[in-house]
Amino acid sequence: MTDRALLSVQDLAVWRGERCLFEELHFDLGSAQLALLVGANGSGKTTLLRIVAGLGVPTAGRVTWKGTSMTELAAAERAEIAYRGHHEALKRDMTVVENLAFHSALWGREQKFDGVLAELKLGHVAHMRARYLSAGQRRRTALAMLKLQGAKVWLLDEPTTNLDSEGRAVLVEWTRRHVAEGGLAVIATHQPDEFAMRGALLIDLS
């Protein structure tokens, strides 16, 4: 572990029964660093991201944030980490704005959505129930939640799924800005070229 490592993955291994997904996985991330997680379907990208987020338990090894194990973080430290998986965590019977308001309240953030909605071109559906949104619009809403949370670490599981080229461009731009401002990001993706930037760490699970 180097001095500047904030997020540290140490000797991580996951076994599913007899099958080994990955083992002796080791990487450190410091401020303003991006890690891209690549690998075939079923190679363990989602599993790894969930473990890094503290949602899953590895067979061996540990993940630490500022030296504390992910599953033992205090509330203030946990708020620095954002995880966005395949599920968008949208309530289908609430409008886009109501969903955003709920998630902002959960993280104790400001209830200001106009800017982020405009950036994601969601303004015209802001007061529409989530059940009427397209898959891409749902994904954009999830990205809005990510942005509103204002976390230091982004853990994104295939965030470009269902997004059109414009939506992907917004996400890539956000990621660049996030990293440039000193944030950390771990992104599982099948198109690592899209996010490629200087100093990015490539983790291949296959």
Added chain:
Amino acid sequence: MSAFHAILLRDLRVAFRRWSELAHPLIFFVIVVTLFPLALSSTSSQLREVGVGVLWVATLLSSLLALDGLFRADADDGTPEQMLLSPAPMTVMVLAKVTAHALVTLLPLICLVPASAYTFNIPLAALPTLAVALLLAAPTLSVLVALGAALTVSLRRGGSIVGLLVLPLTAPLLIFGTRATDLSVNGEPTTAPLLFLGALAALAVSLGPLAIAAAVKVGIE
């Protein structure tokens, strides 16, 4: 505290936008309660004897009918993961969910019970005790039902198992609840069973959220 507020409001809002689902347990309760006078020979004294028990059992069964949406809907869209990752304590969030669920399912049911007591010729003087006993039993019942729902959330068809898990645990509620109502029908003091119901409620509200939060976490992993 703001997380408690946010979750309570969100769950109430979602529940009222799917109000037709809220009606199912109520209609079930009304049907069960109406079937009994039809099935029994209807001398009024006989009905009064079984009535108290029937009302309590029907309440317990109806409350089971409403539990499926409590954690299932959230689990399907990934909300519990975000709740677990958020800085608010899981127990507080669980308590908010259980409170919202009790307000939209148990409260209407409890309002319906005194009205149905008329069917069984239960004297009006016993209704206040019946209502108080039900209100005191409601927190315990909500916590038990929520615990069952949280434990079975990862099972596709958990509904019937929850009944097997939860119903035996509701026996104390049934015993003290019917006892209080019976005593009141006979015009005797009802303090003791009501105090027991209150003690059970205090126990459920203080320890229940810890158990439910743990069950939700297990469901996520």
